[in-house]
Amino acid sequence: MFPTPPDASHEAGLAHLNAFIPHAGADYARWRNHDFGPDGDNRVSGLSPWLRHRLLLEETAIDAAIDTHGLEGAEKYIQEVCWRTYWKGFMERRPVHWHDYRAACDEAHGQVARDGRLAADLQTALDGDTDIDAFNFWVHELRDTGYLHNHARMWFASIWVFTLELPWALGADFFLRHLLDGDPASNTLSWRWVAGLHTPGKPYIARSSNINKYTNGRFNPGYRINTQVAAPEGIERPPVGPSPLAVDWAVTPTTGLLITEDDLLPESLFGTRDWPLVIAVQSTDWRSSGSVADRVRDFAHAGLADALARNPGGRTIGRIDLATADGLTAVREAATAAGVDRLLTPYVPTGPTADAMAALDSVLAADGIERQAVPRDWDVLHWPAATHGFFRFWKAARPLIIERRSTLA
Numbered sequence: 395m396f397p398t399p400p401d402a403s404h405e406a407g408l409a410h411l412n413a414f415i416p417h418a419g420a421d422y423a424r425w426r427n428h429d430f431g432p433d434g435d436n437r438v439s440g441l442s443p444w445l446r447h448r449l450l451l452e453e454t455a456i457d458a459a460i461d462t463h464g465l466e467g468a469e470k471y472i473q474e475v476c477w478r479t480y481w482k483g484f485m486e487r488r489p490v491h492w493h494d495y496r497a498a499c500d501e502a503h504g505q506v507a508r509d510g511r512l513a514a515d516l517q518t519a520l521d522g523d524t525d526i527d528a529f530n531f532w533v534h535e536l537r538d539t540g541y542l543h544n545h546a547r548m549w550f551a552s553i554w555v556f557t558l559e560l561p562w563a564l565g566a567d568f569f570l571r572h573l574l575d576g577d578p579a580s581n582t583l584s585w586r587w588v589a590g591l592h593t594p595g596k597p598y599i600a601r602s603s604n605i606n607k608y609t610n611g612r613f614n615p616g617y618r619i620n621t622q623v624a625a626p627e628g629i630e631r632p633p634v635g636p637s638p639l640a641v642d643w644a645v646t647p648t649t650g651l652l653i654t655e656d657d658l659l660p661e662s663l664f665g666t667r668d669w670p671l672v673i674a675v676q677s678t679d680w681r682s683s684g685s686v687a688d689r690v691r692d693f694a695h696a697g698l699a700d701a702l703a704r705n706p707g708g709r710t711i712g713r714i715d716l717a718t719a720d721g722l723t724a725v726r727e728a729a730t731a732a733g734v735d736r737l738l739t740p741y742v743p744t745g746p747t748a749d750a751m752a753a754l755d756s757v758l759a760a761d762g763i764e765r766q767a768v769p770r771d772w773d774v775l776h777w778p779a780a781t782h783g784f785f786r787f788w789k790a791a792r793p794l795i796i797e798r799r800s801t802l803a
């Protein structure tokens with residue numbers, strides 16, 4: 395899979411991509427659903443920690459796959475990368491799903507505090523101590539590596555919701571605290587999809603035969619998994635909001651650069667320049683009200699250090715932890731000391747870092763400092779198509795990829 399712990403640098407992401415690309419064609423299409431375990435010969439890329447933090451861009455992975463296999467030859471892999479773009483766009487156009495998820499976490503914590511039986515069942519699941527050996531294995535795998543194969547995530551979430559009958563939001567929170575690729579859109583919306591809250595009438599039901607086949611016979615949970623699942627009813631669909639548009643931006647002598655863990659490749663957007671100030675801010679602890687795994691925080695921390703090294707500034711301030719009021723104030727003080735009245739940053743999509751940015755904006759505004767967020771062309775181009783299901787999105791995304799490639803040629 396990836397070295398443990400994976401190196402959170404752009405260079406390491408590219409090296410990992412280059413090593414994977416020969417397998418991004420037929421090999422990936424044939425074997426991507428198989429989970430041979432953490433030490434097995436899995437054929438998926440393991441690139442998600444870099445893609446999630448934009449230490450690698452979606453288009454870099456897609457272009458590399460097309461260069462080697464052609465669009466049709468690598469179509470399955472490209473579609474999977476586009477699932478990420480789709481979920482990001484879907485969430486951006488319905489941020490209420492993020493806020494509802496946070497509210498559902500709070501509500502579930504309240505339920506757990508009141509209900510001793512639920513609290514005990516939750517602890518049993520989080521300890522990997524249930525009577526389902528496959529589930530227990532995945533709990534430990536996630537805690538030990540920060541990664542689970544996509545199919546294992548689907549089985550895990552389905553068992554959590556329909557067999558263990560635990561609140562889905564607490565399962566999503568467990569993932570977000572432990573996954574190195576923990577992403578507010580992909581994670582929240584995938585959990586909603588499994589629970590039957592995304593596609594009405596279609597919850598994802600894990601089955602023993604499927605687990606047995608795709609784990610290469612490692613697990614056979616049999617009757618312990620509940621497959622008699624009633625689809626939730628009365629699901630409300632929030633209205634679809636706008637997608638961010640391209641913005642005009644310019645750099646003046648009083649413009650600084652703000653780097654967040656949601657986009658660690660700002661030089662590919664703004665170019666490498668002589669910034670009067672470069673600040674990297676860490677917001678990992680905003681991912682959950684619970685404790686985020688050290689491995690996850692360390693990955694984001696190292697990624698920010700890598701981004702700072704690639705974007706030196708007149709006064710590079712280093713990493714500031716936004717989890718505290720001191721962190722927010724430190725950004726304002728650094729900007730004021732450097733005579734900066736505007737901080738340019740790659741657009742921060744809905745999620746914990748955007749929540750942190752909202753808190754930062756009000757602190758900056760007190761000193762008349764503006765934060766300008768610049769969306770990337772990839773997102774501006776593709777997110778408008780995230781209106782319905784993935785396959786409608788893909789119908790729009792595929793020609794956009796072809797068109798984009800023709801303008802590059």
Ligand SMILES: Cc1cc2nc3c(=O)[nH]c(=O)nc-3n(C[C@H](O)[C@H](O)[C@H](O)COP(=O)(O)OP(=O)(O)OC[C@H]3O[C@@H](n4cnc5c(N)ncnc54)[C@H](O)[C@@H]3O)c2cc1C
Binds near residue numbers: 438445446573578
């Ligand atoms: C319940 C659940 C929770 C999930 N939580 C996250 C999450 O927090 N962060 C996250 O990045 N992905 C999440 N996924 C999606 C998917 O499982 C991971 O992206 C994938 O397993 C990452 O491994 P990989 O890089 O080896 O994938 P590959 O199979 O090599 O796929 C290539 C890339 O495409 C993207 N991708 C693939 N499948 C999906 C998908 N279904 N949705 C979105 N992007 C995808 C990833 O960026 C991945 O690196 C979740 C899926 C489920 C079912």
